[in-house]
Amino acid sequence: MTKDYRHTLSVLVKHNLNTLSRIIGIFSAKGFELASVTFASEADPGMARVTITTYGDEKTVEQINKHLHNVVDVLKVTDLTHKKCIERELAIIKVSTAKVGRPEIMLIAQAFKAKVIDITSDKLALEVTGNTDKVDAMIEVLKPYGIAEMSRSGSVALKREFQGAVNIN
Amino acid sequence: MDVPATLKPVQKPTSDAQTHNGAELLIKTLADLGVDTIFGYPGGAVLPIYDALFNNHDLKHVLVRHEQAGVHAADGYSRSTGKPGVVLATSGPGATNTVTGIATAMMDSIPLVVLSGQVPTSVIGNDAFQEADIVGITRPITKQNYLVRDVNNLESVLREAFHIATHGRPGPVLVDMPKDMLNSRAKFKGTKDVDIPSFKPTIHGHQPQIAKAARMLSEAKRPLIYVGGGAILGEAWKEVTEFAERLNIPVTTTLMGLGAFPESKPQSVGMLGMHGTWYANMAMTECDVLLAVGARFDDRVTGRLNGFSQNSRKIHIDIDPSCIGKNVDVEVPIVGDVKRVIPAIDKLATPPQISEWWDTIHTWKKEHPLVVPKADDQIYPQHMIKMISEITEGNAIVVTDVGQHQMWAAQHYQYNHPRSWITSGGLGTMGFGFPAAMGAAMACPDRDVVCITGDGGFQMLTCELATAVEYKIPVKIAIMNNACLGMVRQWQQLFFDNRTSYSVFGSNNPDFVKMADAYGMIGMRATNPKEMREVLEKGMAIKDAPVLMDFSVVKEENCYPMVPSGAALFEMVESDEECKK
Numbered sequence: 001m002t003k004d005y006r007h008t009l010s011v012l013v014k015h016n017l018n019t020l021s022r023i024i025g026i027f028s029a030k031g032f033e034l035a036s037v038t039f040a041s042e043a044d045p046g047m048a049r050v051t052i053t054t055y056g057d058e059k060t061v062e063q064i065n066k067h068l069h070n071v072v073d074v075l076k077v078t079d080l081t082h083k084k085c086i087e088r089e090l091a092i093i094k095v096s097t098a099k100v101g102r103p104e105i106m107l108i109a110q111a112f113k114a115k116v117i118d119i120t121s122d123k124l125a126l127e128v129t130g131n132t133d134k135v136d137a138m139i140e141v142l143k144p145y146g147i148a149e150m151s152r153s154g155s156v157a158l159k160r161e162f163q164g165a166v167n168i169n
Numbered sequence: 170m171d172v173p174a175t176l177k178p179v180q181k182p183t184s185d186a187q188t189h190n191g192a193e194l195l196i197k198t199l200a201d202l203g204v205d206t207i208f209g210y211p212g213g214a215v216l217p218i219y220d221a222l223f224n225n226h227d228l229k230h231v232l233v234r235h236e237q238a239g240v241h242a243a244d245g246y247s248r249s250t251g252k253p254g255v256v257l258a259t260s261g262p263g264a265t266n267t268v269t270g271i272a273t274a275m276m277d278s279i280p281l282v283v284l285s286g287q288v289p290t291s292v293i294g295n296d297a298f299q300e301a302d303i304v305g306i307t308r309p310i311t312k313q314n315y316l317v318r319d320v321n322n323l324e325s326v327l328r329e330a331f332h333i334a335t336h337g338r339p340g341p342v343l344v345d346m347p348k349d350m351l352n353s354r355a356k357f358k359g360t361k362d363v364d365i366p367s368f369k370p371t372i373h374g375h376q377p378q379i380a381k382a383a384r385m386l387s388e389a390k391r392p393l394i395y396v397g398g399g400a401i402l403g404e405a406w407k408e409v410t411e412f413a414e415r416l417n418i419p420v421t422t423t424l425m426g427l428g429a430f431p432e433s434k435p436q437s438v439g440m441l442g443m444h445g446t447w448y449a450n451m452a453m454t455e456c457d458v459l460l461a462v463g464a465r466f467d468d469r470v471t472g473r474l475n476g477f478s479q480n481s482r483k484i485h486i487d488i489d490p491s492c493i494g495k496n497v498d499v500e501v502p503i504v505g506d507v508k509r510v511i512p513a514i515d516k517l518a519t520p521p522q523i524s525e526w527w528d529t530i531h532t533w534k535k536e537h538p539l540v541v542p543k544a545d546d547q548i549y550p551q552h553m554i555k556m557i558s559e560i561t562e563g564n565a566i567v568v569t570d571v572g573q574h575q576m577w578a579a580q581h582y583q584y585n586h587p588r589s590w591i592t593s594g595g596l597g598t599m600g601f602g603f604p605a606a607m608g609a610a611m612a613c614p615d616r617d618v619v620c621i622t623g624d625g626g627f628q629m630l631t632c633e634l635a636t637a638v639e640y641k642i643p644v645k646i647a648i649m650n651n652a653c654l655g656m657v658r659q660w661q662q663l664f665f666d667n668r669t670s671y672s673v674f675g676s677n678n679p680d681f682v683k684m685a686d687a688y689g690m691i692g693m694r695a696t697n698p699k700e701m702r703e704v705l706e707k708g709m710a711i712k713d714a715p716v717l718m719d720f721s722v723v724k725e726e727n728c729y730p731m732v733p734s735g736a737a738l739f740e741m742v743e744s745d746e747e748c749k750k
Contacts, residue, residue, distance in 0.1 A: 014367065018315075021308055029309050059494070066491035072313040072333055075367040 006035065006132075007061045008053050008080040008087060008157050014073035015041060015048040023050055023074070026067045032056065036089075036154030047075070051156050053132070080157050087157035091135045092117070093126045096146035105145060112138045123148055131155075191320045191351035192217035195284070198327045200227035201359065204255050206246060206611060207231070207284075208239040212259025213299060214286030217351040231611065231640060234632040236263050238604035240270020241630070244279050245608030248591045249566055249618075251404060253280040253334050254608065260286040261299030264345075265306065269598060271341045272310040276595025277425060278402055280339035282330050283307075289349040290318050304345050312340030320353040325360075332363040337370030338489040339402055370488055374505035374513060382460065382484040382501050383517035389458035391526045392418045395441070398425025398594065399463015399487060405508040406430070406587040409462060412515045418523070419530055421449040423464050424579055425594045431585040438530060439539075442470040443732045444576040447537035448530055450730070450738040453478050455529070460514075461485040463507045466496040467595070476737025486510045539580055540729050540743060546697050548722045550574065550649055553701065554581035557619055557647060560705050565617040566591065566609050570602035570626025573655035576728045578621045600629030603646060607637055610644045617645065617709060624650045624678050634688040637715035645708050646717045651724045652678055659727045663748050664734070685717040692717040 013019045020039050027034040035053040042049050054064060061079065068077045080087070095105050102124060109116060109126050112134065118125035128138050132155055139147070189197060195218060199207070206229045211219045222230050233239040236258040243254025254274075258267050264285040274281045288297040304316045313333045315326050323346070330342040386392055400409050406429045413420045413436050420430045421441040430437055441449035450472075453459070459481040464470070471477040474496065484501040485493045493502040503510055542549045554577050557565070563583045568591040569575040575592055584590050591609055593601040606620035627648055637644055649655075657672040685692025693708060693716070695701040701720055708716045730741045733748065742748040 018304065018308070021305070025309050063491065063495060066493075070489065070491055072365065072368050 005057065005061070005081065006053060006055055008051065008085065008155060009061075009065070009068065010078045010080055010157055010159070011050040011052065011068055011074055012042065012076040013048050013050055013071075014075070015046050016073065019048075019071060019073040020050065022071045023052075023068065026064070026071070027054075030063070030067065032060065032064050036152075038154045038156050051154070053155050078159060080159055084160040084163050085157050086160055087131045087155050088129055089132050089135050089155050090127065090129045090153040091139070091150060093128065093139065093142060093150040094118075094123050094148040095126065095142050096122060096148055097124055098122050099145055105142070108138070108141055114138065188354040188356050190217065190221075190354050191323055191346065192221040194320065194323055194355060194357055195327065195346070195351070196221050196225060196228060197357050198324050199255065201361075202328065202331050203252075205229060207255040207257050208233050208242045208246075208608065209257030210234075210236050210239060210259065210263060212263045212286060214260035214288060214348045215257060215263075215346075215351075217348065218257065218284075218286070230257075231636065233604070233636050235630060236266035237270050237600070238607075238630045238633045238636070240267045240281065240283065241273065241598075241601050241604035242608035242611075243281055244270065244274050244601075245568060245591055245605030246612040247274075247279050247281060247608075248605070249588050249609035250612045251588065252612075253282055253331055255282050255284070257284045258286070259299065260288055260303070261301045263299075264303040265301050268306060268310065269596075269600075271307055271343065273593050273596045273598040273601060274341040275310045275312070277398060277593065278339050279341065280334040281341040282327075282334055283311075283341060283343040285343060285345045286351075287316065287345045287347040290347045291349065293347065303343065307343050310341070311343050314343040314345070316345045316347075317350055318347065320350050320355040323350065323355065324358055328361070328363050329365060332365065333368060337368070338399075338487075338492075371490070371504045372488075372506045372509055374486065374503040374510040376513075378501050378503045379510065379513045380517055382503065383514045385458050385482055385484060385501065386416065386418070386460060386514070387519045387521055389418075389521045390523060391455060391457040391529075392460070392521055392523065393452050393456035393458070393481075394418050394420045394460045394462060395423070395453065395464050396420060396426040396429045396462045397423045397464025400426055400429035400507055401587050403463055403488065403507045404587075405463070405506075405511055408508055408511040408515070410434070412511050415515065416518060416520045418460075418521070419452055419527075421445070421452060423467070423470055423594075424592065426464065427579060427590040428584040428587045432583050433585050438534070440579055441738070442467075443472070444580065444728055444730065445732075446539060446580070447730050447741065447743065448533035450732065450741055451533050452530060454737070454739040456481045459483045461487075461499075462511065463487060465492045468496070471496060471738070472732045472740070473735060473737040476739065478738075537730075537743070541581070542723075542726070544698065548695065548698055548701050548720055550577045550651070550722045550726050551581050552698065553647070553649060553720055553722060554578050554621070556701060556705060557621065558582040560709055561617055561619065565589070565619045566606075566613060568592070568602050568606035568609055568618060568620045570622040571597045571599045572623050572626060572657075573651075573659060573726075573728045574621055574623045574649040576656075577649075599626040602626055603644070604630055604633050606644045606646070607633060607642050610642045611640070614643075618643070619645045619647055621647050621649065623655060624648055624652060624674060624681075625654045627681075628679075631684065634685070634690065634715070634717075638688050638690050641714050643712055644715050645711075646715065647705075647708075648681055648717070648719045649722050650678070650681070650719050651722050651726070652676070653724060656728070662727070663745070681717060681719040690715050690717060692719065694719045694721070696721045
């Protein structure tokens, strides 16, 4: 399996845990990669949206797509990879301030438009939102200072209504 | 199973014209859905259902002796009729015993509805007596499954379950029913329509693809039609046969597709794959246009993938899109029902000019026929199958277990009718044959049902002899007795330097004739061809009871042709000597 492509799949499902288990089961049973998964209620009652990010070549992702469609309670699968989409991820990162002190960490936070959400004597907790690349980048920058703990939400994404040439991302 | 101590005694349901308890509702809905037979085994959690079945005349309940056999019997019932099979098991061990049967049905796309009891909702998750998370356990081996907590949903879930099991690519569906739900009351609605917005299988193929397929076939020089179990499940045998005959294109069937195209027709090149005919495997290797009809390019069919039909342009019709392009790249994918798509291609295609291709195939057929040993005073497995084929005139329903006998039965019985060959193809479940044959015999009382089994597979569920005797199921059990696990022994002999590790039963097998006697049924034995004919003729004449026929066959015989594991189809071998090279 080549890892050259990261795919984001948005899956509209009937809201029940059996469906979520069946979706996860496809990845474990068939040996597909699962980078992140989010599951939450939709605006429609009784419905939920699962956002999956996975790695694979076109053929593999086409198979994933087909298997997702085969789950009885899956209503719709949209591969957002080649579409214009809005994608966001949230991360909470606790960084040690022992080495360099608070101001330098806060400067980095500012650069990434991250918020300080908790302060203790030796740590800062930062909240950052953005696409996965941005979150990855901020984590890379913070690593040398010592990341005590972090929690990432995984991607959530939707297709942009406007699919024309102008990219306002 | 014992009655769970955690469960309170059940109140006798009061008859009330307006409402029914869950158990009564279940029976009423099953009857309304046209179910006539269910295979089951009682236990604590399903006592309300068994109470509702007491003196019930709408449904025939067959008491099997093991839940796994119950699923296989329902499976055989389904494969012989096309109707969904129905199984009932209690919670915990009853439900887990169904797992192998469900997986067998899943792999071969057989529509089943498995009804399992569950502990009361109040104790689910508490490790209650006879509790198992059967919805969790069966998730990967069912098309869909349900836990019904509210009796008001029971009827609609059951209707949905039958709809899903039988539509699109068929498969097993499990409905788990807690005991308190079965005792709660609700109204019977009788609403027959099922609408599941998220479940709409594609039936009609994409027209431009159909036109492209027709053009490719019309212009082909060496076309081949490769027919799988989908043609049987989709009841498209008539369409496939007319199409292949009109275009005069050679047809090979998979193990699961046997009977979808009559082997008596000149277009038939028989079965392909690991133990397929030499000429079918060569036709697959050499063809230039391949039409796959409800087949899934299984590894037992393709052999080594990079040596599989390298020069062909491939068209693949399947109702399940995930089957297309899974193992083999396909130029023309057509998602749809083969029964609709084949006539649509037929309408546009013209017979290709392929007399040279036919000459090649006829030469292959002449030079490499199926291997049959010379007759002597011993019973050769191949002769046993041929004699059963002859005596039943090719009209029986043949049900097998898994192993050498299965492959010989596939090769040497001439299959001319659909739904007449029942075998566990995908999962390869030993123990499947005998109970599946019981199910088929109950579903088709006017047909002869022969269970061709091995001494290994048959011993996995011999408890069902009691069921066969109790219900006077006229199944003919023909044991190909070589006192070993033949296919395991064959592989050990060929690929493990003849180290026959734990595959030989020898004299440790029971006396099967005495076993039949102990269950109160007729048992006969044959050790030479003359006795075999007598036993078979006598056995086949018995129409109102089961009969067991034990045939001592040549122990060392191996099944050929064979595509060794990891080899390409064209690298098949035809004898032990050739294999050793």
